[in-house]
Amino acid sequence: xxxxxxxxxxxxxxxxxxxxxxxxxxxxxxxxxxxxxxxxxxxxxxxxxxxxxxxxxxxxxxxxxxxxxxxxxxxxxxxxxxxxxxxxxxxxxxxxxxxxxxxxxxxxxxxxxxxxxxxxxxxxxxxxxxxxxxxxx
Numbered sequence: 001x002x003x004x005x006x007x008x009x010x011x012x013x014x015x016x017x018x019x020x021x022x023x024x025x026x027x028x029x030x031x032x033x034x035x036x037x038x039x040x041x042x043x044x045x046x047x048x049x050x051x052x053x054x055x056x057x058x059x060x061x062x063x064x065x066x067x068x069x070x071x072x073x074x075x076x077x078x079x080x081x082x083x084x085x086x087x088x089x090x091x092x093x094x095x096x097x098x099x100x101x102x103x104x105x106x107x108x109x110x111x112x113x114x115x116x117x118x119x120x121x122x123x124x125x126x127x128x129x130x131x132x133x134x135x136x137x
Contacts, residue, residue, distance in 0.1 A: 004034045004074030011069065021065040025058055029069060035102030035112075037069035043094050053090050054124075060085055063114040063127040066100035071110050071131045078110060078133045085127040093118030108133050 002014055011032040021027040025047070031038035039062060041047070047058040063085065071078040100114040110131040116124045 002073050006032075006073065008032055011073065015065070015069055018065060018068065021061055025061045025065075027062055027065045030097075032069050032073055034074035035070055035105050035110075037066045037073075037100045038097065039066040039069065039100075040095055040097040043091065043096060054096070056085075056087060059087065059096065059116055059125050060127070062096055062098045063100070063116055063125065066098040066114050067112055067127070067129050067131070070100040070102060071105070071112060071129075075105070075110075076133045076135045078131045080129050081132045082130040083127055084129075085125055087125045088123045091118040091124045092122050093120040095119040096124060106133075108135065 002011065012029045015029060016022050026041040027039050028041065029039055041062055043054060047054050049055045067080060096116055096118055098114050098116045100112055103111045103113060112129045112131065114127040118124060
């Protein structure tokens with residue numbers, strides 16, 4: 001369990017073990033706390049699909065990474081059990097930023113929303129997630 005007062009450097013080190021997000025996708029943690037996280041990546045050629053747009057999987061990875069941080073800090077180990085994502089528009093900028101916030105963080109279930117925008121404030125996607133806490137893990 002990651003403590004709710006954990007310094008950002010320790011959060012970055014711990015979630016650096018989410019290697020697909022951090023190494024393959026280039027996600028970085030900007031803010032982290034109980035029920036809240038902000039993560040980002042700079043868009044590169046690896047994030048683009050055949051049409052030149054950012055792949056939905058790259059956008060989802062960023063949103064999922066922010067969710068993992070927001071729902072695990074100060075909580076028992078938590079996993080997502082249901083996610084829905086709506087892609088709202090193509091990113092116009094060169095950096096994506098995901099902001100995750102808890103709507104309700106209960107003993108066994110948590111409900112979160114992740115908004116993904118580019119640095120020009122273009123709304124790119126919104127993910128809703130339900131998470132389960134493994135209290136005996």
